[in-house]
Amino acid sequence: MxxxxxxxxxxxxxxxxxxxxxxxxxxxxxxxxxxxxxxxxxxxxxxxxxxxxxxxxxxxxxxxxxxxxxxxxxxxxxxxxxxxxxxxxxxxxxxxxxxxxxxxxxxxxxxxxxxxxPATLNRGDITIAVSTAGTSPALARRIKHDIEESIGAEYADVAKLVGGVRRNLLDRGISISPEKWQAALDLEELTGLVRNGRGQQAAEILLTKLVED
Incomplete structure (x- = not known):
C-alpha cells in the first residue's frame, strides 16, 4: 500500500x-x-x-x-x-x-x-481542522466530534477578548513575548469567567498578567 x-x-x-x-x-x-x-x-x-x-x-x-x-x-x-x-x-x-x-x-x-x-470545528474566529490525509474521513469527523465536546461556544468570546487585549497592547507600543503570552493564557480561568458573564474581568486579569514584571 x-x-x-x-x-x-x-x-x-x-x-x-x-x-x-x-x-x-x-x-x-x-x-x-x-x-x-x-x-x-x-x-x-x-x-x-x-x-x-x-x-x-x-x-x-x-x-x-x-x-x-x-x-x-x-x-x-x-x-x-x-x-x-x-x-x-x-x-x-x-x-x-x-x-x-x-x-x-x-x-x-x-x-x-x-x-x-478537513473536518472543521468553528468557534467564532477559532477554526480547528482535523485531517487523516484523506484516508479516513470518518475518523477525522469522530476526532472533531470529541474535540467539540471540550471546546465550547464560549471560546468564540475568549478569542475576541484575547484579540482585544492584544490590540490594546499593540496600540500602546507594548511587545509581549510568545512565552509570556503562553504563560498568561489560563484558558480554564478565562473560559470560566466568560461563561459566567465576567468577560471584562477576564480581560483585566489577562492584561495584568501580561504587563506585570
Missing amino acids: SEAPKYYPTFISLTGRDCLVIGGGTVAQRKIETLLECQARVRVISPQVVSRVAELAAAGSIELVDRGYAEGDLDGAFLVVSATNDAAVNQQVSLEAARRGQLINMVDDPDHSNFIV
Whole structure:
C-alpha cells in the first residue's frame, strides 16, 4: 500500500475569489455553502441541481450554468471542486485543472485532488481542522466530534477578548513575548469567567498578567 501524501496545512482566504463547483447535488450543495461562508464568488455548472442550490441561484448568491461540464469551463477559477457522480466527468475536470495548475478537490477522490478539505470545528474566529490525509474521513469527523465536546461556544468570546487585549497592547507600543503570552493564557480561568458573564474581568486579569514584571 502506497504511503498517503503529505499535505501542507494552511488556511486560504477566498474572499472575492472566483471558485467553481461542478455538480449540483447534495454534496455539491454543502461545498457551495461552505465557499459562500468564506465570501467566495461561486459559479456552479450542472444540468440538474437540488432545490437549495436553485434557491441560491435565484437569490443571486451564486452563478448557475444550466448544462454539463465542458473543456475550458475552468477559465478564471482560483479553486475548483468537482462533485458529480460521473467518474468520466470528474477525471476530465481533474486533468484540466492539473494542466492549468489550479487548486482542485475531487470529492471522495484524494488521489486526483491536490487539496483536501478537513473536518472543521468553528468557534467564532477559532477554526480547528482535523485531517487523516484523506484516508479516513470518518475518523477525522469522530476526532472533531470529541474535540467539540471540550471546546465550547464560549471560546468564540475568549478569542475576541484575547484579540482585544492584544490590540490594546499593540496600540500602546507594548511587545509581549510568545512565552509570556503562553504563560498568561489560563484558558480554564478565562473560559470560566466568560461563561459566567465576567468577560471584562477576564480581560483585566489577562492584561495584568501580561504587563506585570
